[in-house]
Amino acid sequence: MQQAEEALISMRKLGKVFLTEDVETHALYEIDMELHRGEFLSIGGPSGCGKSTLLSIMGLLDSATEGEYILKGQEVGELSVRERSRLRNREIGFIFQAFNLIGDLTVRENVELPLTYRGMPAADRSQRVEEALEKVDMSHRMGHYSSQLSGGQQQRVAVARALAGSPAILLADEPTGNLDSKNGMAVMDLLHELHGEGATICMVTHDPRFASFADRSVHLFDGKVVSAEEAERLAKADEPVPAAAE
Template sequence: MNDTQPLIQLESLCRYFNSNGMETRAIHNLDLEIYPGEFVSISGPSGCGKSTLLSVLGLLDGATKGNYYLKQHKVEHFDLYQRAALRNKEIGFVFQAFNLIGDMTVFENVELPLTYSFESKSERKQRVMEKLDQVSMAHRENYYPAQLSGGQQQRVAVARGMIINPSILLADEPTGNLDSANGEEIMELLDQLNQQGTTICMVTHDSRFAQRATRTVELLDGQLLQ
């Protein structure tokens, strides 16, 4: 029994989609708790609901029914502004395709989430360089994404996801576009961040990387396999 309050708590969560009168149950009656400091991997076959679940966790999508608590905030009835404000404060993202902006430098890409913060330019610069140093990319601050390898781009993406010091980092197939060597390096980086206290929830198809997490969750047809 964990005496700590869960960072994330899902209760009978459902996400259904309707198309041409047909209902698809992407997530159905899902219960899940994620505690501070955990590294949780979500795995399962294609179409099982992994990415949908990550979108709901990241407040990019809403549940059809059920309860979602993030740091004790009951968020399923938040409006778009409230969701965006909570997401920008509490949640970092790392995507399979990196999602870096091509005409912005490494520094500018990492700084982007701080654009609307009240920090001074010097404070933002210090934070950006700290995060770039943490992922061993400070020496590439003035490079553009096209000048970097896939592994380097994902390191920059991790730094951008961490720049707000999020309560949780959501990683959607973070090694999916990388070869095995670069994938291993990204997993080592995520391991280090978790050991330093970052809570991580990762979707992956790769069973080798799923096993690196402190807890694995398997989905099938939108439901947890017990």
């Protein structure tokens, strides 16, 4: 059913090259990938393989230097900075490894932040914030500042912030990376629950335990999508992928 519909995210021969003076670094190379509505995708791979770069491009925080990236049927490469901000605000929810709550805002204000950039009426904002915080079981901490919360609680608030705007997709970059195993598992349970309710999630993780929560996994190695088996082999052999090395 999902495969028959138009993909929420579609990437064709997407690449990212970092240029520093006379050095070219290929962070991503000819990535072909699709993500459908309601899907839970995990992106794995060793450190420096380009996972986070790919997620940044998906989240419109960065731009590809090559190829095509279509989000909800729209080619994003030609969008202006303003249009990208707008699309990011409405269609994408971020969950970061480092939580990235704003220390000078309360829990409520942090969750409310993306909604304020939409110009949403206060009553609607309030309702949405309460719903989102209830969903992550943090509504009792609305007036607190992030410094008054544990790491697990902060990440739950970050999930609520990502959810509050009803985005088309949740992008999670190592959401459990800064948490102990118990809190990490709690966050994964939360993501799993959200997925069960229909959320589209794309998560970067290098932990196979958490990758198993996803419907599907994509493996990156030296900036290129490889099969799970090849990724395992290359990691053991510790040798570069021939295509990416070009």
